[in-house]
Amino acid sequence: MKIKSERDFWAGLMFLVVGIAFAWGATTYNFGSSARPGPGYFPFGLGALLALLGALVLFKSLTIESEGGDPVGNFAWKPLIVVLGAVAFFGVALPRLGLVITLPLLVFISSWASDEFSWKAAVVNAVVLIVVSWLIFIKGLSLIIPMWPTIFGASA
Amino acid sequence: MDLINNLALGFGVAFTVTNLLYAFGGALLGTLIGVLPGLGPVATIAMLLPSIYALDATPALIMLAGIYYGAQYGGSTTAILINVPGESSSVVTAIDGYAMARKGRAGAALAAAGLGSFFAGCVGTIVIAAFAPPLTELAFKFGPAEYFSLMVLGLIGAVVLASGSLIKAIAMILLGLLMGQINTDVISGVPRYSFDIPELTDGIGFVTIAMGIFGFGEIIANLGRPAEHREVFTKDVKGLWPTKQDFQDAWPAVLRGTALGSILGVLPGGGALLASFAAYTLEKKSRGRPGEVPFGQGNIRGVAGPESANNAGAQTSFIPMLTLGIPPNAVMALMVGAMTIKGIQPGPQVMTSNPELFWGLIASMWVGNAMLVILNLPLIGIWIKLLTVPYRLLYPAILTFCCIGLYTLNNNNFDVYMAVLFGVVGYVFYKLSCEPAPLLLGFILGPMMEENLRRALLLSRGDWTTFLTRGLSASLLAAAALMVIIVMLPSIKKKREVAFKAEED
Numbered sequence: 001m002k003i004k005s006e007r008d009f010w011a012g013l014m015f016l017v018v019g020i021a022f023a024w025g026a027t028t029y030n031f032g033s034s035a036r037p038g039p040g041y042f043p044f045g046l047g048a049l050l051a052l053l054g055a056l057v058l059f060k061s062l063t064i065e066s067e068g069g070d071p072v073g074n075f076a077w078k079p080l081i082v083v084l085g086a087v088a089f090f091g092v093a094l095p096r097l098g099l100v101i102t103l104p105l106l107v108f109i110s111s112w113a114s115d116e117f118s119w120k121a122a123v124v125n126a127v128v129l130i131v132v133s134w135l136i137f138i139k140g141l142s143l144i145i146p147m148w149p150t151i152f153g154a155s156a
Numbered sequence: 157m158d159l160i161n162n163l164a165l166g167f168g169v170a171f172t173v174t175n176l177l178y179a180f181g182g183a184l185l186g187t188l189i190g191v192l193p194g195l196g197p198v199a200t201i202a203m204l205l206p207s208i209y210a211l212d213a214t215p216a217l218i219m220l221a222g223i224y225y226g227a228q229y230g231g232s233t234t235a236i237l238i239n240v241p242g243e244s245s246s247v248v249t250a251i252d253g254y255a256m257a258r259k260g261r262a263g264a265a266l267a268a269a270g271l272g273s274f275f276a277g278c279v280g281t282i283v284i285a286a287f288a289p290p291l292t293e294l295a296f297k298f299g300p301a302e303y304f305s306l307m308v309l310g311l312i313g314a315v316v317l318a319s320g321s322l323i324k325a326i327a328m329i330l331l332g333l334l335m336g337q338i339n340t341d342v343i344s345g346v347p348r349y350s351f352d353i354p355e356l357t358d359g360i361g362f363v364t365i366a367m368g369i370f371g372f373g374e375i376i377a378n379l380g381r382p383a384e385h386r387e388v389f390t391k392d393v394k395g396l397w398p399t400k401q402d403f404q405d406a407w408p409a410v411l412r413g414t415a416l417g418s419i420l421g422v423l424p425g426g427g428a429l430l431a432s433f434a435a436y437t438l439e440k441k442s443r444g445r446p447g448e449v450p451f452g453q454g455n456i457r458g459v460a461g462p463e464s465a466n467n468a469g470a471q472t473s474f475i476p477m478l479t480l481g482i483p484p485n486a487v488m489a490l491m492v493g494a495m496t497i498k499g500i501q502p503g504p505q506v507m508t509s510n511p512e513l514f515w516g517l518i519a520s521m522w523v524g525n526a527m528l529v530i531l532n533l534p535l536i537g538i539w540i541k542l543l544t545v546p547y548r549l550l551y552p553a554i555l556t557f558c559c560i561g562l563y564t565l566n567n568n569n570f571d572v573y574m575a576v577l578f579g580v581v582g583y584v585f586y587k588l589s590c591e592p593a594p595l596l597l598g599f600i601l602g603p604m605m606e607e608n609l610r611r612a613l614l615l616s617r618g619d620w621t622t623f624l625t626r627g628l629s630a631s632l633l634a635a636a637a638l639m640v641i642i643v644m645l646p647s648i649k650k651k652r653e654v655a656f657k658a659e660e661d
Contacts, residue, residue, distance in 0.1 A: 007587070007589050008321070008588075010588050011324060011590050014584075014588065015327045015330075018334070019330070019334075022337070022349070025348075025349055026348075029341075029346055030346070034618030034619075035613065035614070037610045039341035039344045039348055041610065042337065042609060043334060043348065046330055046337070050330040050331060053323055053330065057323055057327065060323075072588065073587065075583075076376060076379065076583075078379075079375070079379035080380075080580070080583055083372065083375055083555065083579070084376070084579045084580060087558075087559055087572060087575065087576050088572070088573060088576045090559045091573050092569070094569060094572075095569060103556060106552070106555065106559060107556065110551070110555050111548065114379055114548040114551070116546075117548070121549060129556050133560060136192065137564070143564050144567055145560065145563065145564065
């Protein structure tokens with residue numbers, strides 16, 4: 001069997017799997033009856049419907065010809081990992097290291113994802129952003145954001 | 157004339173120097189906070205609520221109205237400039253607004269949004285004054301079955317948001333509805349799909365999904381392209397103002413959006429939200445000038461229509477709150493909260509017992525709206541300057557503000573991690589050409605839809621035909637079915653063409 005539309009094939013598979021997973025998960029909750037629907041009633045129906053549509057998309061991707069096979073193309077691994085890694089790092093580090101250390105690191109790491117990276121620009125950007133963030137979030141809105149590192153690990 | 161007398165009373169209250177200042181201050185604060193990604197109207201009002209404690213009832217509500225409008229417009233600004241919708245109703249604004257910004261026409265988009273909203277706000281004010289009592293009765297006619305059918309119609313309408321395959325768009329809606337099921341069941345109190353993670357039992361935040369899928373997904377997709385192919389922002393920004401042609405194109409869209417918004421806004425429960433989606437659908441389906449920019453690539457009607465509908469809806473959503481005391485959305489709930497802090501019990505009696513307050517508030521909604529236009533038209537120049545910052549500097553800044561916004565949602569890093577997860581999901585959607593806008597609508601409506609479905613079934617003792625035997629509900633479903641057929645017709649035709657071609661090969 002030949003895949004005629006690569007994007008639709010994977011999309012269909014994704015819908016099918018997620019639909020089945022949700023419907024299967026719904027069976028652990030009380031289904032109830034139509035007259036007295038329980039917590040599992042709605043998600044089961046939705047999951048089943050999604051799986052059905054996923055199967056349909058999958059079927060179409062194997063039967064209907066598309067232009068040039070509609071390839072998914074290369075994943076942009078570097079930006080994906082670097083950008084999201086930087087954000088995840090922010091989540092881990094903020095309560096421990098505080099904004100003063102975390103924010104410049106977020107800017108440095110994420111700037112590296114671009115192919116036009118330069119140290120000078122990143123440093124300037126980090127300095128500007130930390131001042132602006134401090135003015136807006138701490139001074140202006142008095143939000144509770146840890147500014148400085150806590151010595152004894154996470155406090156929040 | 158009651159209408160004129162009432163409005164005159166209201167404007168008499170609102171048009172004092174101090175009240176005008178409060179309206180302006182509110183609009184300014186609201187805009188400044190609303191443009192920070194992740195801080196929508198609800199967060200903004202909640203944050204600024206303490207600042208109004210010291211004021212009298214009327215100036216307090218006037219200032220809140222200003223904050224509300226400012227924050228809402230701020231949310232639309234981020235949707236247009238950086239593709240991060242600040243609140244659910246600006247999701248559709250992001251589609252064409254962001255496309256316009258990338259083509260150097262952010263100014264036109266922002267102006268269209270501002271002026272369209274102002275016009276819609278004016279009409280909404282008159283609608284409230286003239287039709288508040290009869291419109292309230294319409295809301296009474298809506299039972300759970302009608303709400304469910306209305307939401308089905310709204311969701312089917314959302315399919316038109318996606319330009320690709322119909323089945324994939326419906327599947328994305330279902331996926332969104334399912335994601336909305338990750339919460340604690342309202343009726344039985346059972347946590348669902350929470351994997352014993354306490355944060356998940358409250359459900360996933362709208363902002364988390366919007367930032368992850370739209371914001372982060374967009375940045376990664378942009379960086380993934382080689383610099384010379386990156387379609388971020390053109391360097392030549394074409395004027396701050398809409399052209400004459402833009403006005404001609406946008407004007408009918410504003411009218412249609414206003415009409416839709418005024419009607420749908422009256423329905424408690426996401427009326428204004430549905431209005432902006434419905435307006436986009438309507439614009440996409442109605443015939444424009446030959447040779448205009450296609451939808452999804454920066455059509456000004458795609459900004460003007462939904463923004464007007466959204467604002468008209470926001471205005472008329474005061475009707476159920478003021479007449480029935482039912483807040484139609486989270487923002488209105490906060491307004492009710494502010495009213496009760498000030499010792500006013502919202503409900504039908506406000507109109508008769510506190511006429512100055514009632515009409516003063518309605519007039520001040522208009523004033524807040526007017527302040528917004530005065531304030532924001534000059535600000536457009538500044539927002540546009542922001543876009544001339546090179547992308548390699550701009551995206552770390554967007555990330556920074558998103559991260560801080562995410563962290564401060566619940567003062568917790570869980571939302572940051574969730575947004576990372578949705579960033580991956582968003583990139584996968586982008587790679588598989590699954591358009592995420594319908595998913596977001598499904599996600600927002602999911603819990604409401606389930607509640608109404610289950611209530612309707614309880615009332616009918618499990619009889620599914622209740623949706624068809626009740627007149628209003630049946631006609632809403634019929635409209636939904638009709639919409640599916642209209643959307644499917646061209647694609648069926650195309651498929652047959654493809655099939656014929658395949659035979660010839």
